Amino acid sequence: MNIPLLSLMIFAPLGMFFLMFFLPQKAAKLHKTFSLGASLAVFVLSCVVLGGFRPNASKQFAELLPLIDKWGIAYNVSVDGISIFLLMLVTFLTPIVVLCSYKYITKNAREFYALILLLESGMIGTLVAADAMLFYVFWELMLIPMFFIIGMWGGERRVYATIKFVLFTLVGSLLLLVGIIYTAWRAADGGQMSFAIADLQRVILTSKEQLWLFGAFSLAFAFKVPLFPLHTWLPDAHTEAPTGGSVILAGVLLKMGVYGFLRFVFPLLPEASHVFAPLMILLSIIGIIYGALVAFVQTDIKKLVAYSSVSHLGYVMLGLFVFSLQGLQGGMYQMISHGLSTGALFLIVGMLYERRHTRLMAEFGGLAKTVPLLAVVFMITMLSSAGLPGLNGFVGELLILLAAFSASPLYAAFAATGVILGAVYLFHLYQKVMFGPITKPENKNLPDLSLREAIIMVPIIALMVFMGLFPNPILKRTEPSMRKVLEQVNRSPVQAVSSIGRFSQTAGGRE
């Protein structure tokens, strides 16, 4: 039994992407069924991977195929505790995104679903790549479909939003490319080059190098996260993107930034990570509070949800940069639950938009009476996002706050403010939309959840509850890998110093 599961997961959607263009353009139903089937099949594959996943820190389901010997670039994929649940998140959200676009996407539907599949392939590839160049190729592969998804099916300011998204991402990723190449040359140390991430992690860089490389790597990843003050592309992109695009952006693409920190920055640049930690923590906390405050004053529901992402991802980054197991685990958990709850919030915004063709809060009010089921779903999602105990959001936030507290009570105090503010803007939103008298006549006869919408929401809500009550199945599987990251990032500087001498003698380039 040796099926290349990970390759199947990458190349099945890619193949389907090409196949989609052979379907007749008018056969709308066929496009939907085809892409839904493809994404569900990938989900099943990922479940098999999860089933076979052993809770240890090793690279599993590894496949290796050398590509360019001269540069040491290989097709090298594997999955470990850092990537496994993000992978599940991708494969879980993609069918939902397909399903939620059935009514929303009317023009060029074939191209839309094809691009979603291409995007899925890119996301899976980014997560399973164990070779830095392969990672980079897939990292850029995520950009192109998103560029078209926002630009072709987005709202009024879609062109502005998508160009901003592309340029911001490219600034980061091209510097990332330079950083990766530099690290690879250093790791080669005059010998055979290799871009395998494991080989890159072995090199011990000098402090000065680490600081520069931290700049290059973390800029790329911080743009994606996005860390305050690099977040300005996010509200535009999230708001202008079609519902499906927003769900993927918020649900998965933002996590790729955090994933980059865990995969590259911490293991490669431990010393610089510690040096920059106070700054990163400060920016995370500013992000938490700023995101929450700005979310509170939004009148557009979608913008509100977009800014809430800035706030929530601030927690994740805070959890990472206090360098404790709790923090890392909390960050990971928060990423997954944010993917679910914010994804669900965007879905609900999409549902409201499809009913009323507006996203302004003032246009709604009293919907709880007309659409009771939607109100229930919205309520659970909102509570999950606000971090109510018993739902998924709570576990991650609690772990992060505990970790932050043991690092410094001050961090925890500020971050906890964010929790309160989070509850404020979410409750405010819910109250404005769902409660109160029905002021607009259009709101009187809105249809409640359709069967399709229920099928979309039920699995998400079930997962929210499950993750809220039973965090262990996830935490148990991520722990060994997180421990390993922690060891790598806490590598004592003494070790590093002892090897600097060796490297500075043999370093290939001029300083």
Next chain:
Amino acid sequence: MSSDSVLLLPVIIPGAAAVAVFVCAAFIPSRGLALALSISSLIAGAFFTQTWNIPCALFSGMLHLDPFAELCALFCFAISSVALLAAPSYFKRMNLEFGEEYYAFILAAAAGMAVMVAANDLMVLFVNLELVSIATYVMCGMNRNSMKSTESALKYFVNGAAASAFMLFGIALVFGTTGSTDMAFIAGQIHGGNAGLSMPLFSLALVLIAVGFFFKLGLFPFHGWLPDVYEGAPTPVSGFMAAGVRVVAGLAFIRIVISLLGPGLGGFTRVAWWIAVITMTIGNVGALRQNNVKRMLGYSSIAHAGYLLIGFTALSSTNLLGAEAILYYLLSYSLMTLGIFIFVGQVEGSAESNLGFDAYRGLGLRQPLVGLLASILLLSLTGIPPFAGFWGKFSLFSAAIHNGFIGLAVIGALNSVVSAYYYFRLMVNMYMQTPGNDQKNVAYASAPLVTFALALCAALTIWFGIGPFSLTSIVPSVNSLWASIGNSVAVFTH
């Protein structure tokens, strides 16, 4: 037939075909015949380039035939063929009463290019560069009804003639100081420490030669002619200039720099660093402001010349990375740029209409296949993986970083971001903007041969990116270049 003549077949066949096309045109005025004759002669020429696989020197060392020359010549023929395929439909739509001259000139240029990449003698190099240039001057002005085309030809000719004069003067000075125009001999003199070569006169000579090449490549401060010339010339000719003429100048320049500079490489590197930075920035910033797609491509090709100079900066006597990067970058760049010029040429309407970005609105949705091909080329030009353009940038940055020019790699990377704006802008117009009334009917004029040429460029762009003919296969030809130079140096010094 002597073995020397067999080795020269790749040059003789297209050259003879050029003459044949001219002569035939007088008696049998048939464009189809001319096209068939031209293409088949290029294919035959390309076939015989394989005789160059075993390194050897011809005409007492004036030509060095080696895998480097083989690869480059093969490429020149491919580019010329694509330029041939693209033209008939364009000229027909523009109502140009041109004869078969276009084919003949392209063939003449192709023969000149094939000699240039093998030339090991400054005079051979110069004469063939002139052959290529003069053919291009004429082609630029082929649209006689257009002021811009005439301006383009005149501007290119006057500037080009000045650059040639500089170069020739430089060659004369080299001959004066060394007594030879043989590059290998001169290289031997340099490495042997000939005292006469430290004279300012020799340095001046090298600077003058470099000026000539900088002009042909469109490098700062000799880039001013380029946007005007590209804008005015018939679009397939602009593509041929960008993909053929400039690329072959770049390839020949590798040989010059490696052979002639030797110990002087350090000084060249310092200058090249600055020129690279300024050129790519000027090109990119200039391109941002253009509303005419052809002008935008002109400026963007200045920027690409700047990226290319990153590779020249990273030329080092200890490793091949810089030369490999230049070679790979030139070959991949010429495919992408020729493809995109073909695309632009087919969208262009009569009397220079439909050249603005606005004209492209909605085009990608109306004509999905062509839109896809153009998008691939644009993404590759931006440097998005997995296309060839990405690996070109990768190898340039990699060479720069390895040789210690990290700052240059960072500046190059940031410049690529700027370039993303204008390349993506074309895609934005193609896919994301709603066409106005006067743009609804703008279309890519489908013609089987042209679409085939465009598809070929796009397919090769992908193939270079992910196929076996990627970075690795370039290495033998670069190695052979270094080996041939190294050997000749050894011969002369001992």
